[in-house]
Amino acid sequence: MNNQIYGIRAIMEAIEAEQPINKIYLQKGLGGELFRELETVIRKNGISSSYVPIEKLNRLTKNNHQGAVAQISPVEFQNFESLVERVMEKENVPFFLLLDQISDVRNFGAIIRTAECCGVHGIIVPKNGAAPITDDTVKTSAGAVFNVPIAKVDHLKDAIYYLQASGIAVIGATEKTENQIYSADFKSPCAIVMGAEDKGISNSVMKALDNKVKLPLLGQIGSLNVSVACGVFLYEVVRQRSTVS
Incomplete structure (x- = not known):
């Protein structure tokens, strides 16, 4: 290895x-x-x-x-607060992605690839319980892992509070709501939270969110693969922002 x-x-x-x-x-x-x-x-x-x-x-x-x-890790992790400050200074409408205990390295890599394509300014993961960045992650991301800043934090909940204090709305992707994704406003500075493959967003993180939205599921299966669901969420942000006059 x-x-x-x-x-x-x-x-x-x-x-x-x-x-x-x-x-x-x-x-x-x-x-x-x-x-x-x-x-x-x-x-x-x-x-x-x-x-x-x-x-x-x-x-x-x-x-x-x-x-x-x-x-x-084949990549160097960013300091979280420094990353947020740089993005806030440089970007008019910051766009972050938080991953709550995503544990599969290939899901992680696929998410990073989509995040890079959608212009995400930074990915934030917890130090413990998150998938590591391995050779498989790099391959699945098609090298995007070297283009998107990734920060590790002690507690995701504290990162959410910091983002909120910086004027960034934090929105969770969860089935535990009646609000559909299309009701959310992603045109303003925001951060999307995706939960673990098996348990979704943890209770402590859920309580800290500004908003919770879900994808409509019209078939018999009750959920999507997290990397697929993440792609839909990220592209809804892109869609909304591309229609801003």
């Missing part, structure tokens, strides 16, 4: 150097002072990690991993 760092000290140095780490795999049951120090650094920096059998680490790398392998 590409884009890896292995070894406890090497990973701690990467964290200190603020390398864009997707996730760290730690050997289950491993102890020792240095290993515990790495665990502390991971928690302190809010980096996604999981404990796995040594066999998985051996499959990830043939090198001496010392019980720890980190996956490095």
Whole structure:
């Protein structure tokens, strides 16, 4: 696998150097002072990690991993507040996309591709629970991942409050409403929130939204694939803004 760092000290140095780490795999049951120090650094920096059998680490790398392998993102994540400030200064009508726990890397890549085509100014994802940017993400995005700024935040709800304080309306895509997408006004600065593949938008995020809208579903199936639904939402923004006189 590409884009890896292995070894406890090497990973701690990467964290200190603020390398864009997707996730760290730690050997289950491993102890020792240095290993515990790495665990502390991971928690302190809010980096996604999981404990796995040594066999998985051996499959990830043939090198001496010392019980720890980190996956490095092929793109550098943006600082959220700086991203919002830059967009607010540069764009007349800011357009953001927030992804609440989208976990499939191919869905993530497809969403990034559509977002780039629709002129989204920035994508915001949570540090924990979100799909990492892998080689599959890059391929599915057709390289769009290198063209759209992506920011990671500790809590999506706090990001929503910041956007709202910046004059950006935050609108969620959810079936838990009677309001259809065509009733929403996307001509003003806005951010669209898409929920997880299985659970949709989380309750805490739902409570923070300015508006909730849904797509009309005329068949027997109760929902669309999240990347497809996201595409419909983003292009409704494009449609509305293209008709502004």
